[in-house]
Amino acid sequence: MTTTDYERNMVNATKTDFNVIGTRPVRHDGTDKVTGRALYGADFDTSGLLHGKILRSPHAHAIIKSVDTSKAEALEGVKAIVTASDFPEVEEKTGEDETKLKWLRDNILASDKALYGGHAIAGVAAVNPHVAEEALNLIQVEYQVLTPVLTTQEAMADNASILHDSLTTEELGKDTGTVSNVASHFQHVKGDVVKGFSEADICIERDFNTTTVHQGYIEPHNGTAFWSADGRLHVWCSTQGAFAVRDSLSDLLDMPVSMIRVTPMEIGGGFGGKIPIYVEPVAALLSKKTGAPVKIVMSRKETFEGSGPTPGSYMKIKVGAKKDGTITAAHAWLAMEAGAYPGSPVGAAAQCVFSVYDIENALIDGYDVVVNKPKTAAYRAPGAPNAAFGAEQVLNELAEQIGMDPIDLRLKNVATEGTRRPDGPVFRTIGAKEVLEAMRDHPHYQSEKAAGHGRGIAIGFWFNIGFDSACNIAVNSDGTVNLTEGSTDIGGSRTSIAMQAAEVLGIPVEDVRPSVVDTDTVGFTAITGGSRTTFATGWAAYEAAQDVVRQCIERAASIWDVDADGLQMKDGSISSTADSELSMTFKELASQLSDTGGGIMGSASVNPGGVGGSFAGNIADVSVDEDTGKVTVERFTCVQDAGKAIHPSYVEGQMQGGSVQGIGWALNEEYFMNDQGNMSNSSLLDYRMPTALDLPMIDTVIVEVANPGHPFGVRGVGEANIVPPTPTLANAIYDATGKRMTDLPMSPGAVLAAE
Amino acid sequence: MQGLSEGESRVRVEGGNVRQIIDNLDAQYPGFKVRLVEDGRVKPNISVAIDGEITPLGLIEKVGEQSEVHFLPAISGG
Numbered sequence: 001m002t003t004t005d006y007e008r009n010m011v012n013a014t015k016t017d018f019n020v021i022g023t024r025p026v027r028h029d030g031t032d033k034v035t036g037r038a039l040y041g042a043d044f045d046t047s048g049l050l051h052g053k054i055l056r057s058p059h060a061h062a063i064i065k066s067v068d069t070s071k072a073e074a075l076e077g078v079k080a081i082v083t084a085s086d087f088p089e090v091e092e093k094t095g096e097d098e099t100k101l102k103w104l105r106d107n108i109l110a111s112d113k114a115l116y117g118g119h120a121i122a123g124v125a126a127v128n129p130h131v132a133e134e135a136l137n138l139i140q141v142e143y144q145v146l147t148p149v150l151t152t153q154e155a156m157a158d159n160a161s162i163l164h165d166s167l168t169t170e171e172l173g174k175d176t177g178t179v180s181n182v183a184s185h186f187q188h189v190k191g192d193v194v195k196g197f198s199e200a201d202i203c204i205e206r207d208f209n210t211t212t213v214h215q216g217y218i219e220p221h222n223g224t225a226f227w228s229a230d231g232r233l234h235v236w237c238s239t240q241g242a243f244a245v246r247d248s249l250s251d252l253l254d255m256p257v258s259m260i261r262v263t264p265m266e267i268g269g270g271f272g273g274k275i276p277i278y279v280e281p282v283a284a285l286l287s288k289k290t291g292a293p294v295k296i297v298m299s300r301k302e303t304f305e306g307s308g309p310t311p312g313s314y315m316k317i318k319v320g321a322k323k324d325g326t327i328t329a330a331h332a333w334l335a336m337e338a339g340a341y342p343g344s345p346v347g348a349a350a351q352c353v354f355s356v357y358d359i360e361n362a363l364i365d366g367y368d369v370v371v372n373k374p375k376t377a378a379y380r381a382p383g384a385p386n387a388a389f390g391a392e393q394v395l396n397e398l399a400e401q402i403g404m405d406p407i408d409l410r411l412k413n414v415a416t417e418g419t420r421r422p423d424g425p426v427f428r429t430i431g432a433k434e435v436l437e438a439m440r441d442h443p444h445y446q447s448e449k450a451a452g453h454g455r456g457i458a459i460g461f462w463f464n465i466g467f468d469s470a471c472n473i474a475v476n477s478d479g480t481v482n483l484t485e486g487s488t489d490i491g492g493s494r495t496s497i498a499m500q501a502a503e504v505l506g507i508p509v510e511d512v513r514p515s516v517v518d519t520d521t522v523g524f525t526a527i528t529g530g531s532r533t534t535f536a537t538g539w540a541a542y543e544a545a546q547d548v549v550r551q552c553i554e555r556a557a558s559i560w561d562v563d564a565d566g567l568q569m570k571d572g573s574i575s576s577t578a579d580s581e582l583s584m585t586f587k588e589l590a591s592q593l594s595d596t597g598g599g600i601m602g603s604a605s606v607n608p609g610g611v612g613g614s615f616a617g618n619i620a621d622v623s624v625d626e627d628t629g630k631v632t633v634e635r636f637t638c639v640q641d642a643g644k645a646i647h648p649s650y651v652e653g654q655m656q657g658g659s660v661q662g663i664g665w666a667l668n669e670e671y672f673m674n675d676q677g678n679m680s681n682s683s684l685l686d687y688r689m690p691t692a693l694d695l696p697m698i699d700t701v702i703v704e705v706a707n708p709g710h711p712f713g714v715r716g717v718g719e720a721n722i723v724p725p726t727p728t729l730a731n732a733i734y735d736a737t738g739k740r741m742t743d744l745p746m747s748p749g750a751v752l753a754a755e
Numbered sequence: 756m757q758g759l760s761e762g763e764s765r766v767r768v769e770g771g772n773v774r775q776i777i778d779n780l781d782a783q784y785p786g787f788k789v790r791l792v793e794d795g796r797v798k799p800n801i802s803v804a805i806d807g808e809i810t811p812l813g814l815i816e817k818v819g820e821q822s823e824v825h826f827l828p829a830i831s832g833g
Contacts, residue, residue: 172757172758173756173758173759173790174758186828189757189764215833270833271833272832272833273833275831275833347828347829347830348828348830348832350828351827351828351830377833378831378832378833379833380832380833381832381833382831382832382833423825423827424804424823424825424827425804425807425808425823425825425827426806426807426823427807428807428808462832463809463830463832464832465809465830465831465832466809466811467811527831529831529832529833530830530831530832530833531832532832607811607812608811609808609809609810609811609812610808611808611809709808718832718833719832719833
């Protein structure tokens with residue numbers, strides 16, 4: 001066992017007068033998960049279940065000239081085959097809407113062009129997975145192979161191979177009418193960068209490249225669909241948002257949402273990659289044809305090649321500063337891969353790239369570029385890690401040239417309440433300064449580096465979001481409550497939501513039984529993503545619990561025959577402010593509900609404002625093998641502003657998880673594409689994600705700068721922590737070797753090759 | 756969107772809510788409404804920030820006399 005002379009997981013709490021919040025109870029779903037009883041999508045079974053498989057394009061860019069399914073249909077055990085032509089006609093869509101629907105559908109089943117290796121072409125349903133797989137080999141597809149474009153530079157080049165004849169570039173908001181692979185170019189302008197750079201004593205300018213990486217969730221995509229004879233569709237799947245699945249299916253299949261029910265199974269990781277849908281519509285179409293339930297489970301290879309990774313990018317970053325460290329101007333030029341269809345996270349990258357700092361003059365250019373790779377999906381703080389990889393290295397270079405400590409340089413320019421971001425809005429209460437101060441004061445940063453080690457730091461920002469959430473709380477006669485909500489539980493949110501309800505009701509969190517339910521059973525709830533669940537669904541639980549409190553007070557008033565205005569509910573008891581004899585516990589009241597008017601059910605639907613952004617910073621020490629270029633992370637510390645840590649262990653888990661994924665992104669992970677545009681490492685053996693053996697203990701410091709926009713001060717902690725690891729490690733490698741790493745991943749070969 | 760506002764990065768318009776702000780902006784600089792509104796709602800790829808905070812209420816969100824309104828690319832997250 002490793003011992004240290006400091007606390008490895010620190011909580012810098014600012015408000016501690018809670019009964020439940022800030023404690024570390026055992027999670028409600030823990031027993032089921034550690035004993036293997038929890039049900040995931042691949043576990044789903046029902047009578048008459050058919051098994052689906054999907055035929056995928058072997059070409060990264062090709063015209064689909066014909067698809068002949070006749071031989072496959074004749075194979076014994078095959079029940080149905082679907083292609084893009086099985087999507088229902090939608091007549092009312094025209095123009096831009098028609099194009100968008102076509103692209104959505106084409107990403108599920110390609111109609112006229114295959115746009116990436118692994119692009120789905122046809123689905124087969126059969127009596128077992130083996131027959132379905134055999135049938136795939138009998139489907140004959142005639143392709144006309146085209147040249148693929150695999151990076152933004154290739155796609156933006158003159159005479160580049162074009163993915164979509166219907167895609168024209170939107171330049172600063174105006175359609176140019178020019179067909180190209182650049183879907184859009186936008187700008188954020190603050191002040192005058194020309195003037196700002198002219199005032200700088202030192203300017204640093206560098207180009208950076210990052211490669212495509214996958215979220216790496218352990219559980220592959222899966223879905224089972226049953227299209228009932230009454231026209232209703234029921235889907236069971238692994239998703240970050242059951243309502244998002246329902247609404248996507250509604251669009252793709254041209255069905256009313258009321259005819260679709262989605263049951264979220266337990267989820268084995270998502271990180272943004274399980275917001276879009278892939279296999280569910282295919283299973284639905286196959287079920288419609290067969291009248292039987294159809295289950296499709298992706299393989300790992302399909303998950304890499306046929307779902308949405310996060311984009312590669314090419315960036316130019318320039319920052320100027322005075323000798324005293326004042327940043328005078330900054331320019332970011334960001335081009336991001338959208339994958340096969342428009343919609344990269346370059347917008348978010350542009351809004352994050354310099355948002356840690358108070359910069360008077362800034363210019364940010366963003367380009368959304370289609371390439372022959374899978375349509376990208378979100379991945380923890382989408383876009384922000386790419387941008388930070390460049391910007392936070394340039395900050396360290398500035399610090400070195402000026403002769404300032406890199407944290408001091410950042411503190412001199414740090415954004416605080418009232419700072420205007422380069423994209424326009426003014427920050428409300430934020431904790432960037434407090435995060436940097438916690439980094440500076442941490443025993444890690446205060447310690448001497450070991451001989452030969454390099455040390456790096458960086459900080460990053462993510463907005464977090466609000467959006468819709470709903471929650472119901474039913475009171476049981478024994479004084480416990482059943483809490484139902486619609487947020488998929490990826491990182492312990494059942495418990496963090498239950499804790500907020502327990503705090504309001506004044507009962508132990510063990511007396512709250514939280515359940516994640518289907519779309520027919522709870523009000524509309526947006527995705528578990530954007531670090532929103534503990535914030536927004538927690539807020540819904542807070543309001544639903546307040547509804548229970550109001551009803552409990554009214555019920556007690558009825559029982560005691562007094563005015564409800566003179567009663568209060570506190571710490572799990574209802575009492576009169578005027579008469580000390582009038583008091584009963586929540587449990588006592590719960591036992592009388594049936595005889596006094598019936599059960600109590602609280603409910604709430606919210607779409608809260610007041611979202612609080614989060615900042616996270618890292619300190620890392622590395623050693624670099626001079627002979628092999630292998631980087632070993634010797635020590636790693638993550639500091640993050642949580643606003644309020646409802647369950648500190650889960651916040652620490654998010655911080656450690658984001659750090660580990662960032663370390664993998666930094667040092668090893670990449671989609672390795674061959675000349676034909678096919679992924680060459682689509683297995684977890686060859687796609688090198690870090691394991692426990694590759695990592696040190698990730699120390700954490702939770703900073704609490706309460707978000708005034710939430711009843712308990714919550715900000716959301718799922719994403720900001722993946723932003724700083726890549727520049728932190730690049731800065732540490734530079735400190736160890738003198739090599740400035742401008743490309744990801746910083747694999748052994750890349751470190752050896754760097755100058 | 757400065758292409759629509761004759762190069763101005765900030766313009767002052769009257770309005771008690773986001774709908775009125777966009778209507779008045781469009782009256783002054785035609786094209787804003789088409790850019791920002793679709794089917795009677797703020798387009799899904801646009802976020803509206805009022806005094807630094809993203810509004811969840813879209814067109815019906817109240818706007819104060821001295822409020823700053825920003826139209827930004829919508830952010831979701833992972």
